[in-house]
Amino acid sequence: MEPIKPPTPEDPPTQTVVDMIRDAARKNPQAEAIVHEDTRLTWAQLDKRINRVANALIGLGVARTDRVAVLAPNSARYAEIFLGGLRAGACLTPLSTMASSEALQKMLEDSGAKVLFLAQQYRPLVDGFLDQLNVQRVATDFQDPAFLDYETLLDDAQSADPMVQIDWSDPFNLIYSSGTTGTPKGIVHDHWMRAVHMERAEPSGYCDNARTLLSTPLYSNTTLVSFLPTMVGGSTAVLMSKFDARAYLALAQKERITHTMLVPVQYKRIMDVPDFDRFDLSAMRVKFSTSAPLRADVKQDVLARFPGKLIEYYGLTEGGGVTVLVADETPDKLHTVGQPSPGTEIRLIGPDGQEVPQGEIGEIAGRSPAMMSGYFGRDDLTRDYIWRDEDGTVFFRSGDMGHFDEDGFLVLSDRKKDMIISGGLNIYANDLELILLDDPDVTDAAVIGIPSEDWGETPLGLVVLRDQANRSEQDILTAANARLGKSHRLSGVETRDRLPRSSIGKILKRDLRAPYWAK
Template sequence: MIPTNPPTPENPPRETVVARIRANAAAHPEAPALVCGDTRLTWGAFDARINRVANALIGMGIRKGDNVAILSANSIPYAELFMGILRAGGCVTPLSSMAAPEALHKMLADCGARAIFVAEQYFGLVEGFVDDLDLHRVAIDFDREGMADYETLLAEADTTDPMVPLEMSDAFNLIYSSGTTGTPKGILHNHWMRAAQMDRVSPNGYDDNARTLISTPLYSNTTIVAFIPTLFGGSTVHLMPKFDARAYLEIVEREGITHTMLVPVQYKRIMDVPDFDSFDLSSMRVKFSTSAPLRADVKKDVLDRFPGKLIEYYGLTEGGGVSVLVADENPTKLHTVGQPAPGNDIRLIDTEGREVPQGEVGEIVGRGPTMMAGYFGRDDLTADYIWRDENDRVYFRSGDMGSFDEDGFLVLSDRKKDMIISGGLNIYANDLELILLDDADVVDAAVIGVPSDAWGETPLGLVVLRDGATRTGDEILEKANARLGKSHRLSAVELRETLPRSTIGKILKRDLRAPYWEKEKT
């Protein structure tokens, strides 16, 4: 594997996440660890079930470094499995419930998973091929011939801690970045990377009786970066199997939630709940946002009406450069994603790999203490992802375009692959989307490049109108283009009922583009 050699932080981690979880359970066994619906689990009970999971896996023949897959909605068994796999020395491989069966098949084959734990809700995604795989199959919450039963497996396992020795270089988790077509890329994180992320536990108050509400799926790094710090801090994780804006607010009020990680689409839905202001949200201390840029107007609304701090993280599942915007402390910088986090170095480069001058747009590359070990079994992909500076230090390419303002705050422009090249000119879809979203009748928007005989490709706007709006796409187009320079104008605007999004709120632009470019091939 190609060494990425992340920089050593000022206070390097000395304790694995596994060791701290073990210590927390011993320190306060009666404190609450997990809450999901009406089910509550103390730290002592959680620890015992982690041991049962670990011993059951070891009994199956799972050894250090083996990949163990999970396909489930958020649940207490999911949390038990996550920590139990680690305690057995295995590598947690959480699978996306948004992935197609073909992609899931490729992921399991790529990682050589030794076992898979599946919830009934998503069994249909693997039903067509799972019996043909050489791995242990466990049903989490249903009965099926040929699959072990989760609760029976745990009941037969020992509660003694197996005390598998772990090194910081050992594999922690494997997260697949492709859930649709093509060859899946497994992003491998080791124990060092996850332990290095724990430097944010105390500053963010995760170790101060925090009650963190998790409403994004546990297969996403977005979720994991709130889930693990809460447990590392000895606090309580509240799990939502499925996000609902009103139910979310009810849980915050009822449980006195102090911390949360949300993606931008969730913030918008929460703030749009008609009687949002009637909920008592005074317990909230810190709200985090990541996975996609949070619009400045939504940030302002959150600051005005939703108690607690608002912190936005910009970074990648692969790791590398991380930027942080403490929104409540920087009200004039809400259009940015903040400044590089301590110990992180972010540069901007052109297509030739040269750094661009201050103020100009370039591809974002970064390095920091939290960098992936590499793409699993794919040194070729890892090598393509790397940019090296004049001192041969490794930076990760983000594929995102951005610029630094005069105060060193990072302003995102677009994904490199989403940039539209029309008549030889670079058009950033994000710039056009902000114009469309500034229209009072538009509640959601995406701009994609579609084929053009005259220009190669041209920008097309896809918008969702607010309830009750009666304007046409042409009327939205006319207003938007009046604010755009001639070379950046939209070719058309189409109205949609909804825009396709992933479970963590990212607009699936590849899905939006596909029909237009497939027509071009026929």
């Protein structure tokens, strides 16, 4: 198929991210670049290690655009591998540590990765199939004769910059969208798209001695949209291997954190820390949120007690439509995800593929200067993802439903695939979830469609109750249904100890639905 041609930004980039980071290292040699536990690297140290990673990969036969995979927790080494792979001209393929062994095998086979960097704790996920793959293996934190040793590999490599020539259309990274079950889809971002993203770096303060705390995994685009601008800005990335709300607050205080990217479930857990107000977070300038809608009540709490600006991004890993909510400047719009970002155009389309009237709910389709190249090796999936307006202009279909309010702020309804069709009526699970979450005894909630002989499917509420709650499932159900119209009422409520979530906090509704539809 023809290449996707995103619109050109008003101020197009003139350097690749690789060049930007190269410049940052030259300008800030003694400044801190990476902090992870006891490891602290200056920009001069990081730059040398990036060069060694790049030269080591070239020595292993990795050519420009070849895929290099990583399966590891956040660490200084992960950052080196990611940036070093880019400097070698490779396409980074960070793998989800939440994926099943079957899914990981499909990802590695599909990507054709030349090299796999692997951490000890994830060996059980790949040991059953690695021998079937033609991939060179590097152990990042363990010894095994079947693997190359990371530090030995770097010691044997040159520390000079290989200065690999990179084209705008070269793949930057390959991120797989499925980390649990099913056939993974590889999302390709090219160097142009990532360079366009860097226009946010200076306005967001990443170029002003920022200290960015990242507690979501580096295999996630959620993390990369904050990690990469921090690196481009010559600032400091502070990495957590595993998120813990109290440990996060302690680290933010100790490291005088100025910037952070968090997902909604992390904000909720942080704000629920009993002694939250005892931590000194006065250095915080900007907090970002993405990956899922942040509830209005949580935004209010964050604005009231957590210093610094709060900015919410709505968008997809594939790119296209992006909206921005500067929550502290629009406190009356906390129920929305903001307005289209500069250069972004969003249309709302109905089941017939036509745009819906103003104020009505439709599927969100968007275009912007930052759009993926396509799904790796799957032109068919890429074509299915595209919607064209009457002029033939390409928009990406999000699968999310929403409407614009009278001021042009986008209000999300639900994922299209999560919409419940009961007796021919469309029920948006998100509307019911908000009612359940309004209950003071409910700390987490998900609504799914389950089979119904009478209605085809019917909504079921799954809730997590606060520790001291002593109300029954029927009590919660009765209270919720008293606030819902007859056609939208829940058929039942069931309690859970917790709801399954991905590593970036998204509720895994497919996992919740599976037992009911398998019966």
